[in-house]
Amino acid sequence: MLKKIVIVICAVSLSFAYDLKPVKISDSVYQFLGKTEQPSKDNGGNMVNTYWIKTAKSYIVVDSGPSYQYAKDAHKAMKKIADLPIKYVINTHLHDDHWLGNNYYKELGATLYGTKAQAKKFPVGSEAHMLSVIKPEDAAGTKVIALDQFIDKNSSITVDNKKIEFIHFDYAVHTPEDIMVYLPSEKILIAGDILFSQRITSIRDGSVEGGLKSLDDVEKMNVKVYATGHGKFTDKTAIKQMRDYFTALKMNARKAIEDGVDIDTFVKTADFSAFKNMAMMQVLHKSNLGFAYTEYEFFEGK
């Protein structure tokens, strides 16, 4: 009898790998909130926020998450709210925690939108690092497939009378090419990794200057709800946290360069104790310091 119960429990926990629960954050937008940590076997790569826009007759998904199984679980949860066809999937940028659920939605007939930078970095069938980090049962079924349409400038679509705007950055911010999604009718900005709260960002594929510039652009917009790529806050918290961190990277790197401090000493000694409570400091901060130093070494702006 006990053996039977154990087998049943194992089977249940395998088929509910992610246990995703949508949270309604505006009239038509639902959020799946990820953890503010690095991808691991324990979290299955569920360390990213993904979003569903519900129109009268369909769904639009913004970022498909870290795996096929994640996308399937998200869909299962959303079907309980309304069982509508998924028309479009938007990928905000090329980092693979944000779009490895694509092939699940493609099987259901969705059209996949994303950047050319993503298509270039991840040709069909290429390997995604995420899949070697998470458990095989969470990675099962995930494939890198082609995007159907590229977003390469500001543009919009209208689905069931709901206008959905795409904001395309023509300068490097978090990656060489990033997209945000904006719904003017409810003033919600799904910002992808332009905005993080609770945890620090990664500069690896982006730019501190681009990050600061993007915040200026975001602050000019009429936004009520800021839906971030990572972290739980939907008010202006993310804007402040991003600006404080980028500004500190810029000021400290420029001062070190001006004072003739070499990069290794800078990385070892820069005082960022004000940020010690932000998540992912241990994982990303030292390399961010290095990237910031390199960016400002030959910088000629203000």
Ligand SMILES: [Zn+2]
């Ligand atoms: Zn991300």
